Amino acid sequence: MWPISPGLVVYYVDRRAKCAGSYAGPDAPVPATEDATVAGNVRCLLGMFPLVSVYASGPAFLARAATRESRTPGLVLLDDPSNLDPSAGNTDGCRLLQSVLDHNRLFPAFVAVILTDSDSADKTRLVEYLELGAADVLPRTLSHARLQGLLPLLYRHARAIPVLSSKLSWVSSDQRVCTVYDRDQIIDEIMQFMLYRDPLCLTQRFASVDGLLSANGERLRQRVFTWDFAAYELSDDELLVCAYQIFQHALRVESLAEFVISPACLLRFLTTTRAAYQPRNPYHNFRHAVDVLQATFYFLLSAGVFPTIDGQPPPPAPGPHSFAAVLRPRDGLALLIAAMGHDTGHPGVTNAFLNSTNSPLSLLYSGRSVLESFHCAAYNNLLQLLWPATHSVAPVRDIIVETVLATDMGVHFKYMKKLTKIFEDPARPRSLADLPDPIRDHYRILICASLMKCADISNVARNLEISTHWGKALSDEFELTACLEQAVTASDTNLVACMQSVVDTRKAQRANESEDDRLLALAKSQIFFIDTFARPLFRAMVTALPELQYTLDNVIANGEIWRERIAAITTGVASTAQQ
Incomplete structure (x- = not known):
């Protein structure tokens, strides 16, 4: 031996x-x-x-x-x-x-x-x-x-070889939490796809996607080019095809020739990114990533950054006051790439949870935009390996980083202040075409970051059925995080058993709730989010990009419907109590 x-x-x-x-x-x-x-x-x-x-x-x-x-x-x-x-x-x-x-x-x-x-x-x-x-x-x-x-x-x-411990988790320094969220599990799933370099191997491994491209490509393509995009109705492979079609459409623009990669390399990039998302998350999963990607794509189509498909009328030319004039196809591609990986490796918990448990990531990033900083770092590593042209061009890389960091709701009001300030800038000329280059670049990055923020919360700007589905999914994820927080603070050293006990207790409580109770809670959360975050953001974006008026119209309409439902439920409860 x-x-x-x-x-x-x-x-x-x-x-x-x-x-x-x-x-x-x-x-x-x-x-x-x-x-x-x-x-x-x-x-x-x-x-x-x-x-x-x-x-x-x-x-x-x-x-x-x-x-x-x-x-x-x-x-x-x-x-x-x-x-x-x-x-x-x-x-x-x-x-x-x-x-x-x-x-x-x-x-x-x-x-x-x-x-x-x-x-x-x-x-x-x-x-x-x-x-x-x-x-x-x-x-x-x-x-x-x-x-x-x-x-x-x-x-x-x-x-x-450095010693690698599977017990140390980037989610929390609490060793009990590590048994639930293990960084190595995420790395394993990414590695499964990274190891296959050869296009022939990809063809064999993802034959089902090739079949979907030929059999369902046109059906999925039609979905991609409509605002009523219900990502939750599609399988993971169908979502992969949608993402593939979006990038293929964008890369047909002549000025993006330096970023074009082969179909096999594009598929490898998308499948690797898909592997970096956690399917166990009710909300922050690959489905959410493609949903944000499609919303971003539709915004860019509306603003005329990318051409529409045959048979659809082209968008009207941007007016002299539309900030669409500062957006180039290169910026649009950077936004699509950022949308695809903006939640890379998301563990299904919040920044607040990471900070309260003194996670290694929280310490690394000083408690500031912890998850978003991690998404940026992890995703940039994937881009450097799988799509190096996008990583080596500084303006594209800068937009990817800035827009991913902008998705932190903790800095939402900071971005709102920046966005509204440009409308009041006395130095801004009447026509954006006359902007000096430094100011144009500043506006461009700010508009890109704001577009990403809109895409990230675009659920409330879809039709009510789609919006309701995503609202329920996000509520489920927040509830799981709350259960995990409760389990971590408990004295029981067996976190898995304690977590299961907390979840079982919560399920029993929900079983005793009426459908009206659950609907009322969802409606209140939606109205709070719309009033506090969504409506002011989309109103500001419509000021910058009038081409996005349909988003604000939907946000306002959804808010009114939720208010009507609250009134109907509370009135019914009051009537029942009087009887």
């Missing part, structure tokens, strides 16, 4: 393997049906390492590599595909090796070694493996003597 690191695991990938699985200990039996060379290698490895996991394919190993359990020092043995088919090229082997190296860029856990038939080995191919990043190339039939030569390399690698 190797004494250097008892926890080291060997991952052995060989297409000839017939009995994939894990073997522990030097006396672990290897099935008689296993390939003779694979069986011999497993026995040799078990003589030096405590655990050997055998995989018959690269994708099977990559799925395992994306989990947190794989973040311990590991030796990865990759069988050269040409061992099985001498006529095979080097593409498959390099692709798999590159995927392992991609994993190491985020979590440096593996030492990759290529196994090849020495007699038939193409020296050019072996050099390519080494230049790509393989630690060594060994004969396919292993021996103790050959493995001994890897020990110094493995020792140095193991010592260099």
Whole structure:
């Protein structure tokens, strides 16, 4: 047994393997049906390492590599595909090796070694493996003597790996909370998609999306170009198609040629972003992200930043006082990108909860726009990896950062003050076309941030049915956060059990509530939000962009309907009490 690191695991990938699985200990039996060379290698490895996991394919190993359990020092043995088919090229082997190296860029856990038939080995191919990043190339039939030569390399690698604790959560420093919200779980879900670099692999992995594009593309496209967009009626794959169509439409604008990426890369960007959202969240999930994306897109269509589709009349040209004149297609693309990832990694709790539990993120960002700062940092990392052109152009990057940070409702009134101030600016010329460049740039970023704020709360500006659905979803998420806060403050050290008890108690209370009680609570919350935040914001935006008048009309109409419902319920209650 190797004494250097008892926890080291060997991952052995060989297409000839017939009995994939894990073997522990030097006396672990290897099935008689296993390939003779694979069986011999497993026995040799078990003589030096405590655990050997055998995989018959690269994708099977990559799925395992994306989990947190794989973040311990590991030796990865990759069988050269040409061992099985001498006529095979080097593409498959390099692709798999590159995927392992991609994993190491985020979590440096593996030492990759290529196994090849020495007699038939193409020296050019072996050099390519080494230049790509393989630690060594060994004969396919292993021996103790050959493995001994890897020990110094493995020792140095193991010592260099930082200790990663799955118990430390970025949501809260309270270790009980970490059992509910674990940062590593979010990272795992992102990693599942990041590891697949090759477009062919994407085609196989997301064949259902390709089917939706061909079978339902036009139906979904029609939805994307209407304001009555009910994201909750669509599946995750259908939402993915909607997002794909929005970006494809925007990227057809000639001036955005430098940002165009291939369909496969665009799909990879969207699927990776989707993986960064938590489906367990009732509200802040991928569905909300696409809803905000579509709202942003529709705003930009209304303002004439992007062209409409064939068969739809073009929007009227912006008047001399419309701030649409300061928006360029590049700004529109930045807004779409920001909308797609504005809640990346959202844990389903609020900034107030993070601050009250002294979470590491709260300490990192000094309690200011904690979640929004995290969304920005995480999303920018994804953009740098998956769409580098958008990250390398400073004006685009600045708009993405500014607009994501603007979604913090804690700075809402600060932005409202800035927005209303530009209407009172005596230095502003009658025509925005005459603005000096520095002032134009200032207005542009402020209008973009305000558009993002409108899109983020656009639920109240949709029709009442759509608005009601989202209001209920947000109430459910706030209620879960309240239950978590109650569980954290309890004396019980078992947070999971305490949380379940709190939730069960709340469900019992809700069972005793009448439908009118629930509707009244929802109506009051909607009116408070409309009166305090939505109506003033949309009114200011319509002043800046008259093209968005339909949003303010809906906000006002929805508010009136909610008031009528409150009056009807309270009148009915009063009548019942008198009887």
